[in-house]
Amino acid sequence: MSILEMNNVTKQFGGLMALDDVSFQIDEGEIRGLIGPNGAGKSTMFKNIAGFYKPTSGSIVYRGVNLEGKQPHTIAEMGIVRTFQETTLFQELSVFENALVGAHIKSRSNVFSAVLGLDRLKQQAASEKVMDVLEFMGLTERKDQLASELPLGSQRALALAIALVSEPRMMLMDEPFAGMNAEETNHMMGLTRKVRESGITIVLVEHDMKAVMGLCNYLTVLNFGKLLAEGTPDEIRNNDRVIEAYLGGV
Amino acid sequence: MELFLQSIANGLVQGGFFALFAVGLVLIFGVMGVVNFAHGELVMVGAFTIWVLHAQAGLAYIPAIAVAIVLVTVIGLLMERLLFRPTRSDPLAGLICSIGVLFILQVIAALVGGDGPSKQVPPPYQGTLVMFDALRIPYQRVFSLAISVAALVSLWFFLTQTKFGWALRAVAMDREAAELQGINTNRTSMVAIGVGTALAGLAGGLIAPLTNINPHMGHNVIVTAFIVTIVGGVGSLSGAVLAAILYALFHTLITVYFGGTIATISGLVLMVAVLIVKPTGLMGVSISE
Amino acid sequence: MNSKGGFTIQRMLFGAVLLAILLVTPHLLSFHHKDLLIFLTINVLAVCSYRLVTLTGEWSLIHAVMMGVGAYTVALSVNHFELAIWFTLPLAGVAAGLVAALLCFPLLRMTQFYFLIGSFAAGEAIRLTWVEFVGVFGGTSGLRGVEAPIVWGIDFLDPIPYYYFSLCVVTICLIILYRIEHSRVGLTLHAIHWKAPLAESVGVDAWRYRALAFILGSFFAGIAGGLKVQYLGSVTPNQFTIGFMVFILIWVIVGGYNKFYGPIIGVVVLTIFDESIRSFEIMRPAIYGGMLILSILFLPLGLESIPAKLKFWFGSGTSPDEPPLSDQ
Numbered sequence: 130m131s132i133l134e135m136n137n138v139t140k141q142f143g144g145l146m147a148l149d150d151v152s153f154q155i156d157e158g159e160i161r162g163l164i165g166p167n168g169a170g171k172s173t174m175f176k177n178i179a180g181f182y183k184p185t186s187g188s189i190v191y192r193g194v195n196l197e198g199k200q201p202h203t204i205a206e207m208g209i210v211r212t213f214q215e216t217t218l219f220q221e222l223s224v225f226e227n228a229l230v231g232a233h234i235k236s237r238s239n240v241f242s243a244v245l246g247l248d249r250l251k252q253q254a255a256s257e258k259v260m261d262v263l264e265f266m267g268l269t270e271r272k273d274q275l276a277s278e279l280p281l282g283s284q285r286a287l288a289l290a291i292a293l294v295s296e297p298r299m300m301l302m303d304e305p306f307a308g309m310n311a312e313e314t315n316h317m318m319g320l321t322r323k324v325r326e327s328g329i330t331i332v333l334v335e336h337d338m339k340a341v342m343g344l345c346n347y348l349t350v351l352n353f354g355k356l357l358a359e360g361t362p363d364e365i366r367n368n369d370r371v372i373e374a375y376l377g378g379v
Numbered sequence: 380m381e382l383f384l385q386s387i388a389n390g391l392v393q394g395g396f397f398a399l400f401a402v403g404l405v406l407i408f409g410v411m412g413v414v415n416f417a418h419g420e421l422v423m424v425g426a427f428t429i430w431v432l433h434a435q436a437g438l439a440y441i442p443a444i445a446v447a448i449v450l451v452t453v454i455g456l457l458m459e460r461l462l463f464r465p466t467r468s469d470p471l472a473g474l475i476c477s478i479g480v481l482f483i484l485q486v487i488a489a490l491v492g493g494d495g496p497s498k499q500v501p502p503p504y505q506g507t508l509v510m511f512d513a514l515r516i517p518y519q520r521v522f523s524l525a526i527s528v529a530a531l532v533s534l535w536f537f538l539t540q541t542k543f544g545w546a547l548r549a550v551a552m553d554r555e556a557a558e559l560q561g562i563n564t565n566r567t568s569m570v571a572i573g574v575g576t577a578l579a580g581l582a583g584g585l586i587a588p589l590t591n592i593n594p595h596m597g598h599n600v601i602v603t604a605f606i607v608t609i610v611g612g613v614g615s616l617s618g619a620v621l622a623a624i625l626y627a628l629f630h631t632l633i634t635v636y637f638g639g640t641i642a643t644i645s646g647l648v649l650m651v652a653v654l655i656v657k658p659t660g661l662m663g664v665s666i667s668e
Numbered sequence: 669m670n671s672k673g674g675f676t677i678q679r680m681l682f683g684a685v686l687l688a689i690l691l692v693t694p695h696l697l698s699f700h701h702k703d704l705l706i707f708l709t710i711n712v713l714a715v716c717s718y719r720l721v722t723l724t725g726e727w728s729l730i731h732a733v734m735m736g737v738g739a740y741t742v743a744l745s746v747n748h749f750e751l752a753i754w755f756t757l758p759l760a761g762v763a764a765g766l767v768a769a770l771l772c773f774p775l776l777r778m779t780q781f782y783f784l785i786g787s788f789a790a791g792e793a794i795r796l797t798w799v800e801f802v803g804v805f806g807g808t809s810g811l812r813g814v815e816a817p818i819v820w821g822i823d824f825l826d827p828i829p830y831y832y833f834s835l836c837v838v839t840i841c842l843i844i845l846y847r848i849e850h851s852r853v854g855l856t857l858h859a860i861h862w863k864a865p866l867a868e869s870v871g872v873d874a875w876r877y878r879a880l881a882f883i884l885g886s887f888f889a890g891i892a893g894g895l896k897v898q899y900l901g902s903v904t905p906n907q908f909t910i911g912f913m914v915f916i917l918i919w920v921i922v923g924g925y926n927k928f929y930g931p932i933i934g935v936v937v938l939t940i941f942d943e944s945i946r947s948f949e950i951m952r953p954a955i956y957g958g959m960l961i962l963s964i965l966f967l968p969l970g971l972e973s974i975p976a977k978l979k980f981w982f983g984s985g986t987s988p989d990e991p992p993l994s995d996q
């Protein structure tokens with residue numbers, strides 16, 4: 130059963146077709162790779178899904194609901210959470226606080242209960258959830274450090290932690306392995322697998338082909354905003370058009 | 380009908396004056412990214428200079444204007460060098476600094492002018508231009524309008540026809556790209572604030588014989604400048620000029636028929652309305668067009 | 669944001685000393701200085717409520733006018749309905765909060781520079797309405813004869829009881845403001861400030877939280893304005909000009925806006941300073957302006973950051989009981 134459907138999605142920036150009539154579907158529980166040369170429109174696709182951009186035309190349907198006109202926070206509440214291509218954290222907050230922001234949907238507080246301290250239990254549950262996720266991400270020791278003080282690998286892990294705390298059904302991960310060394314990449318791949326095993330559907334944008342091929346069971350390839358090919362890692366590896374697109378891009 | 384035409388004429392004169400300081404504010408904001416809250420006080424300093432030199436010391440009007448322009452420009456250049464340049468990374472800091480300058484200039488004006496009521500400068504140009512039998516415009520206003528138009532045309536020429544003007548527009552469009560192209564952004568900032576403040580000095584010189592001069596007259600100036608800037612589109616010079624004229628007509632007409640406070644309230648509401656419809660202003664978005 | 673410590677001996681001692689100072693001070697002061705002390709107390713609420721608005725990273729220029737909304741509400745409700753202060757103060761807050769709620773729709777479409785200018789315009793329009801509609805708001809001369817409240821037979825025309833009363837009100841408000849900032853709501857506001865898109869990506873409605881901060885900040889500003897008019901007995905549009913707004917800004921910035929207590933330090937220190945340069949009369953604004961510039965250039969984090977700096981220069985780096993940015 131498909132959890133997300135792209136129907137003829139087009140996104141235009143002035144004269145530039147960042148996405149050109151793209152249609153594909155993603156199944157529940159899948160870990161899908163979305164690849165393509167630089168500027169192919171991968172991040173633009175994520176931003177359209179997560180509501181940060183509005184498609185120029187076409188529709189995006191999530192679990193039977195058209196996402197048209199929905200704000201990013203509403204889409205997050207519906208269960209789609211994206212991570213950002215650039216490392217994006219609340220730099221001046223501690224690791225724990227960063228992750229706690231992710232608990233917003235599940236345990237938001239209103240002013241009255243905040244002032245009167247009426248939601249202690251809920252907040253305690255949120256803290257526990259956060260600690261669980263930090264443990265899962267191997268960040269427990271660093272929980273009181275400022276996000277800006279973390280090494281790159283941990284920053285990436287924290288970005289993922291923020292998303293995970295919000296208990297999404299579907300995660301859009303934009304180049305989570307960028308700038309990592311082999312060891313860090315391996316570690317993150319392991320984490321990504323564990324996330325997927327917990328039942329979260331993942332769409333992964335990544336330039337590290339080894340990682341993508343290793344993680345994903347199915348790939349979608351974009352080039353110049355157009356859907357170029359779809360298939361299993363083996364099919365994509367041997368697809369002439371894909372090879373050409375990547376070589377032509379160099 | 381006569382009243383209406385007369386108001387239009389007065390509005391046009393006012394529009395030229397509005398445009399002078401609004402354009403300066405836009406230029407400084409566009410190139411340097413700072414909102415110069417002291418811009419109204421610069422106009423005030425220009426007007427005070429006329430009062431001191433022309434009305435008190437007896438210097439002729441035109442040389443007095445020249446001194447006003449130089450003085451205000453020097454203040455502007457000092458502000459850029461001492462305040463805006465060190466705080467360039469933080470636009471809010473630049474704005475706060477300009478508020479500090481605002482206080483200092485007001486106090487200096489109060490010290491120079493002494494206590495007491497607002498000052499007046501007798502119009503150096505007497506007489507009235509009469510057109511179509513009914514339309515009466517004092518020569519002082521005619522002079523003011525002519526000089527404003529001349530200054531704006533020169534500014535346009537400077538920005539579009541000279542190398543410096545080109546550099547200014549490049550920096551306003553994209554500071555980093557301009558820096559990469561080898562444009563000296565410190566120098567363009569100096570030029571921008573120099574030109575912007577010179578226009579404020581000129582505006583002060585032109586308004587001096589037409590208004591009451593006091594240390595707090597900058598307040599109305601900055602309110603007007605904000606309205607004009609927002610309505611015209613932040614960063615758009617031609618937008619600012621057009622908006623200045625339209626707003627002056629609007630303000631003059633409403634003042635005539637409903638009173639000054641209502642006119643200003645309407646202007647402010649208009650400005651908020653414009654911001655709602657298009658948060659970047661009505662006309663254009665960049666100084667570069 | 670997680671509150672550390674609880675009650676240590678030092679804290680209790682500090683609290684006791686502070687309380688003693690607050691309670692004894694008015695008895696040591698001249699009449700003029702008692703007045704000043706009351707205004708200082710009220711201004712503490714003004715700056716702290718302003719800080720709540722700025723938590724999301726937006727600086728408004730309408731806060732002074734929001735105090736005015738509170739002040740006019742009190743003046744009107746006392747003059748027309750003779751309401752007691754128990755009603756007028758909350759009413760002042762609610763009125764300012766309501767005005768803020770209405771203004772959210774236009775103003776919060778903008779951010780940064782546009783918000784600053786937009787809030788300035790909206791504030792000035794409201795203020796000019798008080799000037800223009802003489803019948804309701806009394807025009808430039810404002811509303812007079814706002815009767816001093818009498819509570820439990822105590823006449824609040826006398827500064828000392830009124831000081832104690834405003835001290836109580838302001839303290840309660842500060843506790844609420846502090847708790848808001850150090851709750852999940854406050855964390856969300858900080859998060860929006862640092863990275864609004866990231867917060868939105870995990871379901872935070874940034875607009876609503878900006879609105880919340882703006883409305884709550886205005887609510888407490890309204891109460892501050894109400895306290896002021898109840899003491900002064902009159903209100904004019906001139907009390908809430910951009911000039912006063914600039915003072916709020918100066919207090920907050922010179923004190924340091926990164927910490928809850930920064931603006932309080934700012935308003936207290938600058939009020940004392942202002943009093944000490946009283947003899948300079950006409951020069952005072954210039955001295956203020958100069959200080960503002962110097963503090964922006966040389967002390968961008970405000971007075972609040974001085975102890976940490978001193979410790980850094982003379983001691984062993986950061987102190988153990990005060991980790992950096994613990995307030996965030």
Ligand SMILES: Nc1ncnc2c1ncn2[C@@H]1O[C@H](COP(=O)(O)OP(=O)(O)OP(=O)(O)O)[C@@H](O)[C@H]1O
Binds near residue numbers: 167169171174214
């Ligand atoms: N806000 C925008 N305005 C104008 N053009 C944009 C905008 N965002 C993206 N683009 C353009 O759209 C195209 C696709 O960009 P996108 O960021 O989606 O590529 P990508 O596939 O994520 O590339 P990369 O692998 O480098 O991250 C690019 O040509 C880019 O310049």
Ligand SMILES: [Mg+2]
Binds near residue numbers: 171
């Ligand atoms: Mg990308």
